[in-house]
Structures are given as C-alpha cells and as structure tokens.
Amino acid sequence: MNLVPQPSFLPVDWWALGAVIALTAGCLLLLLLELLPAKTNSSRGAIVSLLTFGIAGYSVFRVAGDKRSLFDGMFVHDPLTVFFTLLFCAVGVLAVLISWDYVKRTAINQAEYYALMLSAVLGMVIMAASNDLITIFLGLELMSLSLYVMVGFRRARLDSNEAALKYFLLGAFASGFLLYGIALLYGATGTTNLAQMGAFLADTTLLGNPLLLIGSLLVFSGFAFKVAAVPFHMWTPDAYEGAPTSVTGFMSAGAKAAGFAALLRVLLRALGPVEAQWGDLIAVTAFLTMTVGNVTALLQNNLKRMLAYSSIAHAGYILVAVAAGGPDGAASAVFYLAVYSFMNLGAFAVLTMLGRGRDERVLVSDLAGLGFRQPLLGLAMTLFMISLGGIPPTAGFMGKIYVFSTAVKHPELMWLVIAGVLNSVVSVYYYLRITVALYMREPDGEPVAISWGAPAVIALLLTMAATLYWGLQAQDLWVLAQRSVSGLL
C-alpha cells in the first residue's frame, strides 16, 4: 500500500512551505543585518522578527483549507500543521513584544536573540508539521539547541549559565532517548514515516512486541522531557528561573505546545494501537505530573519557579486529555495548549515589566501592593492567575472543562479526573497567593519599579483579551481545535 505521494512542486506548495521559508530567511536576514551598523537601542531585530512571523502566519493562513504532503510525506500541511503554525507565530509575536524592551534594558545582544527565537519557532513548526520521526527529531533539535542558548543568554549571571548547562545536559539525554526510541521503532516496523507505521501497526499481530513497546516508550519519554512531565521535569524550575524572563515565557508556551503537537501526531497517526498497551502509563504520568507540579509550586517564593512548577502541572492536565485519547482528547489538548500559551505568556509579560535596568524583581513579595499602584498590571496578573487556576469566566476554565469532560467519558479514568480537579484546588492556593500579594499586602521598603513599554503593554492587552474572550465564548476555538485533529495526513 503506497501511502507516499509523489513530490509535486505546485505553486501552492510554496505557500504551504511559506512559514518554514520565511522563518529561515528572517533568521538569516537578522544575522546578515548585523553587518550594518545600528544604534544599540535600535528595534531592528524586533521589527524584522514581527514581520517574519506575520509573513509566516499569513502564508500558512492563505492555504489553511488545503492539505499537502511534501518531501515524500515527511512534511505535511494539514489542519494540525496550520493550527500549530499559527499558534507558534502568535506565541512568537507575543514573545517579541514582551522581549522588545526587556532585552534592551537587560543589554542582551538583540540580533542573536531574535535570530535564535526565529530558529526556535522554525523548529517548533517543523515538529508540528512532520509526518516522519526523523523530521520530528530534526525540528526538536533545532528548537532545543536554540533554546539552550537563549536560556544561557545572561552570560554574566551564574544562575543563567547553570540553567543553560542543566537544560542542555538533560536535554541531550532526552534527545538520545528519543533517537534510540526512533531506531527501535524503525527496527520493529521498518519505517520512520508515521502514516506507514500506523498502517503497519493497524494490521499486525505483533503489538506486544518488546521492541515496539520499548521504542514507543522511549519516544514518549523524549517528548515528556520537552513538555516537562514528571519524572522528566527536573530541568524545568532551574531553566525557567535562570533564563531571561522573556525567554522563560517564550519557552513555557512554545516548547510545550511543540512537544505536545508532535506527541499528538505520533499517537494519533502511528502509535495509537501500541498506546493501548501502555495507556495506563500516560494516566499515571498525568497524575504524577499534576500532583508533583502543584504541590511543589505551593512552596515557591520566586514567581518564575512557581510558574515553572505550574507549567509542569499544566502539562499534567494536558496529559489527562492525551490519556483520554482519540480525536476528542487530542482536540481538548490542542484547545488547552492554545489558551495556556496565551495566559502563561500574559503572566510573563507582567513579570518582564517588573524592575529596572538589569534588575530582576520576581519574588512574590515584590508584587506587594502592586495591584493598587498599577491597576492595569494588577488586573492583568489577577486575570491570568484566575485563568491558570481554572476559575470562570476565563479561558483556563474552558480548557479544564474540555479536558475533564473528554476524560469523564471513560469510566476507567474517573480517578484521574477526580485527582485533576482536586489538583486544581491545590493550585488555586498558590495562584491566590499572588493576588494576596497584589492586593492585600503592603511592600516592605521601596516598591518595585516598573519598566513600562508600549510593546509589552500591547502584549498584555492582547493576552488579556484572549483570556477573557475564550473564557466567555469558547465555541470558535473549540471548533478550530476539533477541526485541527480531524483529517490528519
């Protein structure tokens, strides 16, 4: 059965590939532009990146309804690709907006910063669009290597170096796992193409084959590392804390979404039949991820670490949807990823504005009294915390509704749903701590200075609007999410 379409370079294929081409070109252009002299404070890098994301998003949006399979089926343009490419472009735009003034005031080298951001997004797009394990690995490495450097961008700071090294070492191991898993899967099925692998597994009696099982488990572990699922989460708090705040925001949204995009495609297209053999493992991972993330977050006083553990917990909620499986589970995971990206980036947008110059003020106590001194920041942070806690009327609540309602359908997952909602009660405790600091405490000593910047405020307003809108009207995004997981190539 020949599932490999012949490569056909029709004009429309250039649009489908537009995102990849634009991101590559933008990345190179940024590096070349460095040859031309510019003022230290120029916004050249940010503007070029914004344009690049705009072009990349537009070119995919233009052919959003089409389905294409390129490069011998290694790269596909289908609804899932479109959804995630647009999501990554939106994440990129927001990340540029929150970085705009932040990189200037912390004196980060702009050209390299934005070039790496573009290449990271390029890696994410490739991960989401790959229909072949090798291409997925390629995208994952491109994203990871860019992120390793970005995490260590504050060269002069020890914690940034430590974070980058830790992230790199553990990430290298995870990549090794993933690659080994791919090799074993290739050995078991004779292909790395997801469609062919799915077709092979659909009519084989060898589902219990240890090669196949170990291979798919190793692949799952590789992705679990990228999405920061327990027990592969150890790098997260350190990397999140040490990285520049804007990078933390970017990777918390983008890298997680990319990891889940690839995982979902692999599970839906290829490993679905095998997953039935170890599906309970995903449920257990989801439970551990939620619980460890939330319970540990209770003890954090550093906002970046707190949000790191909270991001682990959110990976756990998404894994609940993955454990539920099927198109509905995947759709609710996709929905959750989209709303999570916006609300989490919003929270980081607030954090990038705290402090002046190279100074970083990210302790919970730094927020004391902020809510009344800076009503916009207070309102924004409260909204994001409420949303992360899954309380209506915010997008985070709708995300939880979809995730838990897909899981409730499976009686064998009832324990996981109960654990999930109880976890969200635990999480509310530390999200409330932030509102307590904002509105119910007075600062000891001098209140934290705010670095206002128009781009960051725009990012803040955009994320607030998205968080509220999808909380009140979740229909459109849900339909998009459902469409994105149906009709995979």
Next chain:
Amino acid sequence: MPIPWLSFLVFFPLAAAALIALMPRSAERSVRLWATIAAAAEFVFSLPLWWRLIPGMPHFQFEERLDWIPAIGAQYHLGVDGISGLLALLTTFMTFIAVLGAWNSVEKRGREFFALILALEAGMLGTFFCLDLLLFYVFWEAMLIPMYLLIGIWGGQRRVYAAVKFFLYTMAGSVLMLIAILWLYFMQKNMTGVATFDLQAFYQMPIAPDQQFWLFLAFAFAFAIKVPMWPLHTWLPDAHVEAPTAGSVILAAVLLKMGTYGFLRFAMPLFPNALQQCGPWIAWIAIIGIVYGALVAMVQTDIKKLVAYSSVSHMGFCMLGLMAMNPQGFAGSMMTMLNHGVSTGALFLLVGVIYERRHTRKISDFGGLWKVIPVFSVIFLVVTLSSIGLPATNGFIGEFLVLLGASRHNMAWAVVASLGVILSACYMLWMYQRVVFGPVTHEENAKLTDLTLRERLVFLPLLMLIFWMGVAPQPFLDRMQPALDRTLQLTNDRAAAAGRLVGQLVREAAPATTTTDATGGGQ
C-alpha cells in the same frame, strides 16, 4: 419576548461596577453616591419580580435562551420562578442596604469596594436565574472572586487567612460538582443523543438509583459547604468575622442561601432516590448543626462571631425543612432563608454600626448602651427578637413551619431541633443583655453617638420587613408555594419513576456501561 429583563438585571450591576471602577480615584464621595444609586436602581428594576411573576405557572417565566457554546450544547438560559424570584429580590434589596450601610465604613479604595459589591450582585443574580448547569457553574465559581477580594482587602486582622479559606473551601466542594455535571451531561448524551446542559432536560432524564447516589453526594458536598452544614462550617466564622460589614451582610443574606437553593433546585429534584437514602442522615447532620451552632454561639465573646455561629444554627433549620420533604417543611425552609437574610443581615449591620464607633466587637467592651444610644438599642432589640423567632416577627413563621414539617416527617427531629429555638433565645438575649443593659462600664461608651439619619434609613426598611413578614407572611407564602409544590411534586415523581423502573434500569445500565467502556478504551 420584548426585553431580556433577566439579562438586564444580571448585567446592569456589572456595567455599573465597570463604570464605577473607571471613576477617578479622587471622587470618593461621588463613588459611593453613584454606587448607591446603581444599587437602588437595580432594586427598583427587580421589584416587578414581586407582581409580574405569576405564582401558579407550571414552568419558569421570563425565559431567555441563546446558544452559548453550541459545539457542546451549552446554552445561555435564564428563567425565574417563585423560589428564585424571591431570592433575587432578597439579593437586590440586601445589596442596596449593604451599599447604603457601607458609606462610612470603607475608609480607602471605595471605588474598588463598591465595584466589587456590584459585580458580586451580578454573579449572585446570575446564579439564581440560570437554568443551564454549565452556566450555573460559571456564575457559582465566578462569584467567589469578588467576595474573596472583599474579605481579603477590606477585612480585619486575619483577613487573608479568612479569604483564602473561604475560596478554597467553596472551590474544593464545587469541583466535584463539576465532575458530576459532566457525568450527567454524558449520561444524557448517551441516553437521548442530545448534548445539553439544560436543567429541564435533566429533570426529564431518569437516572439509575445507584448512580444517583454518587452524583447526589458530589452535588450535596458542594452545597453543604456553602450552606454551611456542620462539620463543613469552619470557614464561615472566619469569613464572617474578618469580612467588612457589607461583605458579612451579603455573605449571610445571600451567599449562604446559594447552598440551600442548590439543594432545592438541583440536588433534590435530580436525585430523589439518593435523597431518600441520604435524607435522614442529612437531617440529623442539620440538627447537629442547629444545636452545635447554638451552643458555640453561647460562649462567644465577639458579637460578630456569635452572629456567625447563629447562622450555622439557622441554616440548619433551612436544611431540616428541606429534608422533611413536605409542603410545610419546604415553605418553612424558604421562609427561613428569607428571614435569615433580613435578620442576620440587620444584625451584621448593627454590629458594624457599633464597630465603626468603638472599633471593638467584644461583648465585654459594651454594656449600658440603652441609656446612651436608645434608638440603636431599640432596633437591636427588635432584630434580636426576630432572630430568636418571637411571634409577630419574621423569624417565628419560618421556624414554626420548619418544625411543623419536621414533626410530620419524624417527631424526634422536631423535638431535638426545637432545642435550637430555646438555645437561640438564650444566647441572643444573654448577649443583648450584656451589651445593652446594666450600667455603663466603659467610659468610651458614654460618648457614643446614636444612629445618624442615613443609618436610620438603612434600618427602617429592614424593620418594616421584619414585621411585615412576621404579621402577614401570606403574600410571601403565596409566591413561593406553587414553585415549592412543583419541586416537591417533581422530586416525588422522579423518585417513583426511578423506583418503578429500577429493575429495568439496572438491567439496561449494566450493558450500557460496558459499551461505553469498549468504545472509550479502544481509542
């Protein structure tokens, strides 16, 4: 329908809250004026609920139905009947009173304070009006945020602890209800193929008794925390004591009614067989709450805490009336909800009045107020007597009907519960005696000023209501009775239907669950 009146009632306070939040910070004075105008306007807009609701109608009135999330069948569906209509009137009335009473007690950040109170009002009305379970959950949880902020920002010494406790307790209860709602939703979808969160559709759906048990528990747990029933009541004294006066008033007058309303509208009619199973237990827990609340109130040294524990006791009566499952019990429970809202709200306002003047709420810091501030003392006396349930005040009629209903169901319930009535007379009158009678023991008390004109205006309508509901409760009973009878009828019908179908349903349910297993697990 010409105008979406219920939506207007829900969103008018929200819009007013937004406008008030945008007013300049310097305009503290005009903020409270505008807030009062908005709350008064809202009350006036809601008044037609009194005469435009036709009591005998067999269904919800002024229904509004819009698609909200068609993909999952969630609707924006509002409607009102005699039960929710009266509670909505109580909400708008007590919010107005609370806003008017809070003029001087809010020293800073008045703009945020009044905006949050109005936002809270919107949430409460939405909770009473909505007939879609998902929408109900949204209002139910969203309502926590303004109350949390009110307690946490304007509260007393331990305000942060109290606010967080309030939030976490309520949330912990309600997330399990969320699972139950989703479970019901899929049950409906499997049975009829229609995906909907509509309450009336769930009323039509037969549920196997063994499933009812767990679903009922999930709902009952959420509502029992809100009521609050012993032993889940511990958040209440903290929240009440730490909350600012207006917050306490609204908390006591309306938020606690959410719990009993939830039982009446959702938990009891939806799961009647589980109710038959658990009802006696709940009734005994309610009775324990009545006696326990009264005994603990007796030993309190803080007036506000005493009133808070008296709430536990009074809300026990509401629950007991519901569990009696007869018209008298239901009517008594509903009357007690309204009475408790008015009387306890008034008590918290009175505590707020002396707290504003003396900055203490300790019983031992007062004494001999009768001679110093006679108007206050007289009002305090009337409200105290109404809280005890003296005939001719509102408290009497509610508790009498509850005890009547309870005695028709089980004489032992009524006997033990009536202990609560006696105890309530003890702790209230003892407290009143120590605060108001005797010589002036503290010099500061000799200089207290009596109620101002604004404060008298606050208490006047409350006193009028106390006597009106006490002397002529018939108009209230007329409005609630048909809706209560219908709820009772629905509950009994559903119980009978499930009972008749029990064998058949169990046989059907068993293969049905296995097929969902098979389709679910095979993904």
